[in-house]
Amino acid sequence: MINDPVYKKSYEQFAYTIDFVDKLPASVSLASGTGTAKDITDDSTYDALLLSTTATVSATNCTLGITGGTAGHDYVVTYKAQASDGVPTKVQEEILVRVRD
Numbered sequence: 001m002i003n004d005p006v007y008k009k010s011y012e013q014f015a016y017t018i019d020f021v022d023k024l025p026a027s028v029s030l031a032s033g034t035g036t037a038k039d040i041t042d043d044s045t046y047d048a049l050l051l052s053t054t055a056t057v058s059a060t061n062c063t064l065g066i067t068g069g070t071a072g073h074d075y076v077v078t079y080k081a082q083a084s085d086g087v088p089t090k091v092q093e094e095i096l097v098r099v100r101d
Helices: none
Strands: 006-009 013-021 030-038 056-058 059-067 072-085 090-099
Touching: 030 056, 030 059, 059 072, 059 090
Parallel strands: 006 090
Antiparallel strands: 013 059, 030 072, 056 059, 072 090
């Protein structure tokens, strides 16, 4: 399920965090995370929207840096993270990024 859209201008750059607390077992934190971006305007991979495809994780939070993009285009950014439990638990969430200048 895609969360509410995030609007940005093509020049803007910022960190966006997803909190996976509701998807993780109690007392479990994240060990690692990654991100990918897809331009849904033309159905192409567009990881240039991300400062890095390796996310920063802290407790139950997974953070990616979002930058650039083409005005008028919409992107789906997918966050994937793995928990520090022995299972290992894996979680995923998407956001819609709309670039409007």
